[in-house]
Amino acid sequence: MNTNHHFGILALAALSGLAACTRAPAPAEPAKAQEPMKQESTADEPGAPGHTPYANMPKIAPIGVRIGKHFDVPAGARGPEVDPAKGYRLQDLGNGLxxxxxxxxxxMFLVYDKGVVVVDTPPNYAANLPKAIAEVTDKPITHLIYSHAHKDHIGGTKALGGKPIIIAQEETARLLKRDNDPDRPLPTVTFKDKYTLEVGGKRLxxxxxxxxxxxxxxFISAPEQKVLMVIDVAFPGWMPWRRxxxxxxxxGSIAQLDEIAKLPWETLVGGHVARTGTHADVDMQVEFYKDLKQAAGQALSSTKPGEGVNPEDMKNPWAIYDDYIDRVVVQCVNTLTPKWSTRLAAYDVYIWDQCYSMEQTLRIE
Known part of the structure; x- marks a missing residue:
């Protein structure tokens, strides 16, 4: 079921309520003596926001409603500042990494005796990657590892120049071949389950x-440095990106996060946000996912389809289940907000997305 429709329903309802609170009343016109006063209809117009909002609607604006001011980013989620003149920040992870x-x-990049191994080339700053490497070494880039196929992480590959050996998992190669994107060159080395790159005494x-x-x-592990890189699964200190x-x-993503929590690393590179991660960060996200799954499950089991739906819509199953899902998500957001709204940065940005996605996952998968 397409959740965009659900988002729109919530957005329109919230906007309708906001307008009712902020719109100044128009000056009343004198009633004409020869005409009786006309009473406005309270019936909902087809397709328009309902006069009665969902019960216990959270104060956090739903998707589609512009938020005037988002929650502040907690201090623990912030990282060191980036020099705007450089456009990037370099962090030493130890022993050439x-x-x-x-x-x-x-x-990431790894310096060894004869060259440099780069892991991912985000277009946001790929043009600056050679400059960042040049701060450490003048050795050439010999290898490039793709974490996965998404363009926002490897679409800046051409900025590296040269012809590095490109390493990727077989599924990444398949997707890139399908996409036929010149900004994401096909890998030259592929593997199925495991691959160890050893160069100049360094290992990934x-x-x-x-x-x-x-x-x-x-998963990309640097065992000597005790660093693990897994992209788009863990978000240290932050609400995960939408859905x-x-x-x-x-x-599967929740299971991989559980697996990451159990592995023997000390520093996590997650591909996003302003700092590296710790086991405490991963444990907190594991806890959030557990609470999210429980909240969505309880809301699904305690909410009944069709309650409060206009009787004229009872022969419209799409409308009945749209209303049901919206009420499930309202309850999910309300359940999680007291505990999590101040613990995860951008909680208010993506909590609706996460509850919709978890509700759908539990209901149909």
Whole structure:
């Protein structure tokens, strides 16, 4: 079922309520003695917002309603500032491994005796990647690892120049071949389950753990540095991007996060936000997903389809279930807000998305 329609219903209802609170009444015109006063109809017009809003509607504006001011970003979710003149920040992860970030996207590179291995090329700052590398070494870029196929993480590959060996999982190669995008050159080396890159005494272990965010999305481990890179699954200190970061398999994404929490790393590179992650960050996101799943499940089981629906719409199953799903999500948001609204940055931005996505996942998957 298309959730965009649900979002629109909520948005229109909220806008209708907002207009009713803020619109100044028009000056009353004197009634004409020869004509009786006409009483306005209270019946809802077909397709228009209902006069009665959903019960216990959260104060957090639903999707489609512009928010005047979002919640402040908690201090713990922030990272070091980026020099605007450079457009990126370089972070030493130890023994030749570095993270590059613009505090929105993140990539890595590993320096060895004869060259440099780059992991991901976000277009946001890909043109600056050679400059970032040049701060550390003048060695050439010899290898490039694709974390997965999404363009926002590897679409800046051409900015590296040269002809590095490109390594990716088989599913990533398949998707890139299908997409035929010149900004994402096809890999020259592919693997199915595991691949170890050893160059100049440095090592990166690549492994595939199945579909979650996207087929082909891999774990990249630097065991000597105790660094793990997994893109678009963990978001240190932040509410995940909408709909579980647009995960193709929501339950698979939750399972991979659980797996990440159990692995022996010390620093996590998640591909987004302003800082690297810790086990405490991952544990908090695991806890949030557990609460989200429970809240959506309880709302599904305690909400009945058809309650409060206009009797004239009872022969319209789409309308009945649209209303049902909206009420489930309202309850889900209300359940989570007291605990989580101040713990995760951008909670108010994407909580509606997460509740809709979890409701749909539990109901039909």
């Amino acid at each position: 570095y993270m590059v970030t613009d505090n929105i996207y993140q990539s 272990d690549l492994s595939y753990h199945g579909n979650a965010h996207l087929p082909g999305n891999i 579980f970061a647009v995960a193709q398999d929501v339950l």
